[in-house]
Amino acid sequence: MSTKIGILGYGNLARGVECAVRQNPDMELVAVFTRRDKETVSILTKEAAVCPLSEAKEWKERIDVMILCGGSATDLPAQTPEYAKYFHVVDSFDTHARIPEHFANVDLSAKEGGHVAIISAGWDPGMFSLNRLYAEAILPQGKDYTFWGRGVSQGHSDAVRRIPGVKDAKQYTIPVEEALRAVRAGENPELTVRQKHTRECFVVLKEDADAKRVEEEIKTMPNYFADYDTKVHFISEEELIANHSGIPHGGFVIRSGVTGWEKENKHVIEYQLKLDSNPEFTASVLVACARAAHRLAAEGATGCRTLFDIAPAYLSAKSGEELRAGLL
Amino acid sequence: MSTKIGILGYGNLARGVECAVRQNPDMELVAVFTRRDKETVSILTKEAAVCPLSEAKEWKERIDVMILCGGSATDLPAQTPEYAKYFHVVDSFDTHARIPEHFANVDLSAKEGGHVAIISAGWDPGMFSLNRLYAEAILPQGKDYTFWGRGVSQGHSDAVRRIPGVKDAKQYTIPVEEALRAVRAGENPELTVRQKHTRECFVVLKEDADAKRVEEEIKTMPNYFADYDTKVHFISEEELIANHSGIPHGGFVIRSGVTGWEKENKHVIEYQLKLDSNPEFTASVLVACARAAHRLAAEGATGCRTLFDIAPAYLSAKSGEELRAGLL
Numbered sequence: 001m002s003t004k005i006g007i008l009g010y011g012n013l014a015r016g017v018e019c020a021v022r023q024n025p026d027m028e029l030v031a032v033f034t035r036r037d038k039e040t041v042s043i044l045t046k047e048a049a050v051c052p053l054s055e056a057k058e059w060k061e062r063i064d065v066m067i068l069c070g071g072s073a074t075d076l077p078a079q080t081p082e083y084a085k086y087f088h089v090v091d092s093f094d095t096h097a098r099i100p101e102h103f104a105n106v107d108l109s110a111k112e113g114g115h116v117a118i119i120s121a122g123w124d125p126g127m128f129s130l131n132r133l134y135a136e137a138i139l140p141q142g143k144d145y146t147f148w149g150r151g152v153s154q155g156h157s158d159a160v161r162r163i164p165g166v167k168d169a170k171q172y173t174i175p176v177e178e179a180l181r182a183v184r185a186g187e188n189p190e191l192t193v194r195q196k197h198t199r200e201c202f203v204v205l206k207e208d209a210d211a212k213r214v215e216e217e218i219k220t221m222p223n224y225f226a227d228y229d230t231k232v233h234f235i236s237e238e239e240l241i242a243n244h245s246g247i248p249h250g251g252f253v254i255r256s257g258v259t260g261w262e263k264e265n266k267h268v269i270e271y272q273l274k275l276d277s278n279p280e281f282t283a284s285v286l287v288a289c290a291r292a293a294h295r296l297a298a299e300g301a302t303g304c305r306t307l308f309d310i311a312p313a314y315l316s317a318k319s320g321e322e323l324r325a326g327l328l
Numbered sequence: 329m330s331t332k333i334g335i336l337g338y339g340n341l342a343r344g345v346e347c348a349v350r351q352n353p354d355m356e357l358v359a360v361f362t363r364r365d366k367e368t369v370s371i372l373t374k375e376a377a378v379c380p381l382s383e384a385k386e387w388k389e390r391i392d393v394m395i396l397c398g399g400s401a402t403d404l405p406a407q408t409p410e411y412a413k414y415f416h417v418v419d420s421f422d423t424h425a426r427i428p429e430h431f432a433n434v435d436l437s438a439k440e441g442g443h444v445a446i447i448s449a450g451w452d453p454g455m456f457s458l459n460r461l462y463a464e465a466i467l468p469q470g471k472d473y474t475f476w477g478r479g480v481s482q483g484h485s486d487a488v489r490r491i492p493g494v495k496d497a498k499q500y501t502i503p504v505e506e507a508l509r510a511v512r513a514g515e516n517p518e519l520t521v522r523q524k525h526t527r528e529c530f531v532v533l534k535e536d537a538d539a540k541r542v543e544e545e546i547k548t549m550p551n552y553f554a555d556y557d558t559k560v561h562f563i564s565e566e567e568l569i570a571n572h573s574g575i576p577h578g579g580f581v582i583r584s585g586v587t588g589w590e591k592e593n594k595h596v597i598e599y600q601l602k603l604d605s606n607p608e609f610t611a612s613v614l615v616a617c618a619r620a621a622h623r624l625a626a627e628g629a630t631g632c633r634t635l636f637d638i639a640p641a642y643l644s645a646k647s648g649e650e651l652r653a654g655l656l
Contacts, residue, residue, distance in 0.1 A: 137643040265604035276593035315465040
């Protein structure tokens with residue numbers, strides 16, 4: 001079964017989806033839909049069309065799964081329920097606290113439209129969530145920890161860039177080694193925000209800016225930095241471009257738990273990601289989910305799903321027989 | 329939904345199942361079935377019955393899921409198809425090469441009986457298999473590696489014990505650090521058997537045994553040791569009991585892959601287990617699968633499944649709403 005993919009929006013995540021589709025012989029990119037003037041959007045896939053967003057619905061017979069690549073703040077809460085009326089859809093909605101509400105909205109509209117929607121795919125939410133679920137189901141008496149990094153946080157980088165005097169900036173989230181060690185040792189530590197992660201900022205100042213004031217503003221910024229130990233480095237624009245242009249990320253989900261009649265045996269389950277490109281990895285998960293959405297739809301399923309609700313085999317291009325013979 | 333569990337067989341794995349059932353408030357152990365004289369079998373759960381294997385079928389109305397705790401060599405190939413006629417069943421069949429055949433036999437009989445059967449649950453096959461599948465589906469252009477250990481291999485320990493002059497022995501499988509490093513660095517090395525794992529044996533000799541000959545016999549044993557670098561330590565029986573009575577195990581599934589239009593970005597996915605008790609962890613997976621089997625059956629499913637075919641949420645005691653709100 002080959003899957004015809006549409007992409008809605010064309011930023012970093014969408015380009016990642018485009019690249020991931022190319023790696024999967026059972027997938028084909030058909031069209032990219034954009035709010036921008038389509039003449040200004042140049043995509044990588046020669047065979048695919050670039051169309052204005054307003055025309056998307058006209059493609060409903062030509063696209064099996066639409067991958068929604070907008071942001072979680074304002075795009076997806078509106079787009080996913082809207083497009084689930086016309087297409088099987090996949091999104092990477094990642095505002096954890098609002099997932100139940102988003103799920104309910106999308107489920108309603110996908111059921112009305114007779115479509116399958118998979119939301120919150122990616123790595124957190126996504127693969128990290130899956131690992132929290134599996135680990136907790138296996139070791140109900142235990143505790144899990146999620147660490148992020150070393151990686152670039154877009155939200156924190158943006159927050160630094162908004163400070164007057166800052167020309168450009170990148171912020172890295174870094175797990176604290178001692179915390180990782182204690183968790184891996186099964187010590188079940190109680191960790192404060194500060195004990196789990198540190199933050200490191202690489203900042204390019206505008207010409208007349210006061211470095212001391214900028215550093216102070218960063219370190220005391222509520223929610224973003226005040227609760228963390230933060231290092232600030234002032235560097236040149238050239239250095240920022242040369243050494244900090246990537247969007248790496250990753251992290252750890254670790255659960256330690258006990259088994260045995262007297263809880264005498266300890267177990268540690270650890271899942272770790274080291275990603276050169278956060279958006280390309282997220283995109284790769286979205287594409288595997290598009291395959292699953294297409295298959296679920298072929299079986300007559302409708303409504304909203306997350307990775308929790310999808311049998312793993314649906315994500316793979318291999319048949320059940322191949323999977324059992326080769327990977328089990 | 330509460331699940332009434334039966335256990336067939338009563339060795340290390342079964343005792344692990346008994347302990348795991350106790351940790352899950354939605355599970356209840358009803359009966360243990362044994363081939364041994366039931367007067368000689370003392371179980372931990374006061375409320376459960378101990379019955380001769382021959383009476384198992386009489387319990388078909390009183391047990392929701394029967395967990396089969398026999399061995400993969402001779403017990404399960406016969407027992408799983410047989411008991412799937414009367415019960416929803418879960419097993420830990422782990423002879424990788426024979427899984428397709430076992431699956432076919434169990435599927436036929438489970439469908440005839442109108443039951444759900446989950447086979448090859450545990451960690452390898454099981455959680456390691458799941459991680460191979462997910463990682464390959466996300467990063468189709470990559471390579472995966474499975475390392476086992478540090479842990480006790482029962483098969484290799486038994487092989488050493490069969491050597492004349494050996495009173496008792498434990499064998500540890502140990503991943504080679506340099507191989508792990510290269511794989512984690514995304515170097516995609518081609519590794520020989522010898523480059524991936526070393527073997528370490530702790531041996532208690534009989535009084536008149538020739539240590540030199542025993543060591544030679546171990547190190548040159550085809551299939552088991554000849555292809556590996558093996559260390560042999562001769563120790564006293566007291567030392568073996570004091571330091572090597574546990575059954576720890578674990579290992580790593582690591583996939584490195586590339587994304588991007590020119591494959592310019594590298595990603596590493598790593599899943600790691602550190603287990604104090606191999607059978608108790610395996611048992612914990614079996615119990616989560618028993619929950620899934622019961623739920624699938626309640627939906628009218630029949631036939632054979634592996635972890636590949638089960639939506640993760642079925643393994644968890646939490647509802648979909650709770651999972652989305654708390655773990656996604």
